[in-house]
Amino acid sequence: MDVLFQNATVLTLCDDRPVLKGGYVGIAGGKIAFVGIAAPQEPAARTIDCRGKFLLPGLVNAHAHTAMCLMRGYADDYTLQDWLYQKIFPVEARLDERAILAGARLGFAEMLRTGTTSASDMYFREPAVAALALECGMRVSLSNAVLAFNEAAYDPETDRAIQETRALIRDFHGAGNGRIRADAAIHAEYTSYPAVWRYVTELALTHGLCLQVHVSETRKEHETCIARRGVTPTRALYDAGVFQAKVLAAHGVWLTDEDMDIFAETGASVAHCPVSNLKLGSGIARTAEMKRRGVNVALGTDGCCSNNTHDLFEEVKLAALLQKGVSGDPTSVNAYEALKMATVGGAKAQGRENEIGRVAEGFDADLILIDADSPLLRPVYDPVSTAVYSATGRDVCLTMVQGRILYENGQFTTIDVEQAMHEVEAYAVPIVLGAQS
Numbered sequence: 001m002d003v004l005f006q007n008a009t010v011l012t013l014c015d016d017r018p019v020l021k022g023g024y025v026g027i028a029g030g031k032i033a034f035v036g037i038a039a040p041q042e043p044a045a046r047t048i049d050c051r052g053k054f055l056l057p058g059l060v061n062a063h064a065h066t067a068m069c070l071m072r073g074y075a076d077d078y079t080l081q082d083w084l085y086q087k088i089f090p091v092e093a094r095l096d097e098r099a100i101l102a103g104a105r106l107g108f109a110e111m112l113r114t115g116t117t118s119a120s121d122m123y124f125r126e127p128a129v130a131a132l133a134l135e136c137g138m139r140v141s142l143s144n145a146v147l148a149f150n151e152a153a154y155d156p157e158t159d160r161a162i163q164e165t166r167a168l169i170r171d172f173h174g175a176g177n178g179r180i181r182a183d184a185a186i187h188a189e190y191t192s193y194p195a196v197w198r199y200v201t202e203l204a205l206t207h208g209l210c211l212q213v214h215v216s217e218t219r220k221e222h223e224t225c226i227a228r229r230g231v232t233p234t235r236a237l238y239d240a241g242v243f244q245a246k247v248l249a250a251h252g253v254w255l256t257d258e259d260m261d262i263f264a265e266t267g268a269s270v271a272h273c274p275v276s277n278l279k280l281g282s283g284i285a286r287t288a289e290m291k292r293r294g295v296n297v298a299l300g301t302d303g304c305c306s307n308n309t310h311d312l313f314e315e316v317k318l319a320a321l322l323q324k325g326v327s328g329d330p331t332s333v334n335a336y337e338a339l340k341m342a343t344v345g346g347a348k349a350q351g352r353e354n355e356i357g358r359v360a361e362g363f364d365a366d367l368i369l370i371d372a373d374s375p376l377l378r379p380v381y382d383p384v385s386t387a388v389y390s391a392t393g394r395d396v397c398l399t400m401v402q403g404r405i406l407y408e409n410g411q412f413t414t415i416d417v418e419q420a421m422h423e424v425e426a427y428a429v430p431i432v433l434g435a436q437s
């Protein structure tokens with residue numbers, strides 16, 4: 001055995017025994033080889049004593065634009081229209097591959113530091129980001145979303161998003177023992193056409209990829225689609241066959257009951273992004289109703305320019321609080337259900353439900369430790385409640401992906417964080433500010 005965690009309060013996220021006190025979790029060959037309340041027979045190369053700590057599955061960020069870390073705090077308190085067209089799009093037109101890699105590296109460091117081990121990413125230059133993720137040890141599902149405003153002029157053979165997706169499939173899909181995956185992606189209903197959706201869906205079906213898409217983020221988007229096409233964005237995508245692929249839809253703030261039924265029937269997932277939706281004034285997704293209708297709900301941060309952090313613990317807490325506040329029913333989404341969205345739900349959304357999201361034998365060893373031996377978290381009556389309502393990503397003291405420790409007690413093992421911050425500030429920030437071209 002490579003590593004043995006002992007005396008841990010284990011939040012397994014397995015419904016038959018969600019919490020294991022004084023637990024032992026053994027890691028071998030990148031997988032969880034042992035879970036129990038007595039020490040295993042086999043000795044371990046390294047034993048980590050976890051008294052006062054919680055061991056839980058690494059969190060899954062099901063919707064991120066990781067490299068937007070470059071724009072943390074760059075455009076706050078704007079209307080969505082001004083934010084996107086006057087601030088974000090002009091910067092994105094200036095970003096080169098080096099700047100995107102700088103942002104992605106800092107973003108991965110932040111995720112690992114705050115307990116996220118797997119991310120679904122939608123951005124540009126994704127083959128280079130895949131190589132970076134391989135190097136950093138991070139688990140990622142990467143996509144470059146198709147945008148096609150001019151249907152007559154659109155040619156998938158010359159579309160950079162399609163070319164990058166094909167490069168991802170060819171060079172990185174399944175790399176790192178399955179850590180790196182290529183996803184197909186349609187940016188959104190309002191930024192392309194049914195012929196494009198069918199092409200991307202075919203690509204996903206041919207290669208067995210998940211399909212990421214933004215759906216019904218804002219009321220305007222939702223209602224404009226109904227005015228233009230006579231149906232909701234979900235229904236329009238469904239009618240074009242998009243839901244034949246395994247869909248992971250970000251936001252879903254304005255989904256109708258019928259839209260939710262399409263998600264439930266097709267096994268599609270919603271990446272609920274509460275912080276981003278609040279910050280851009282988009283609204284509050286009806287996740288309690290989604291749950292009631294059998295929709296898989298995961299959590300995402302969205303880009304760091306509409307959040308402004310990759311600390312998924314914020315989303316977990318808000319996922320529980322918002323539904324209580326909106327419904328007036330404090331039992332509508334409880335702490336355990338919110339934590340499940342960030343683990344089991346995220347794993348399912350990524351098509352990795354048999355791989356990650358639980359502390360169970362045979363699963364990949366993507367694990368985090370929360371240091372609960374702290375005046376900020378004591379006393380502990382219910383560790384799930386402490387993890388959801390009191391802990392933040394800053395309480396994470398160890399992060400492991402596939403059995404490899406990537407962060408421990410202030411030290412990163414695969415990322416030179418000083419260098420990463422310097423590269424962002426010296427190289428990329430001037431580009432963001434328009435000082436270079």
Ligand SMILES: [Zn+2]
Pocket residue numbers: 063064065214250302303
């Ligand atoms: Zn997004």
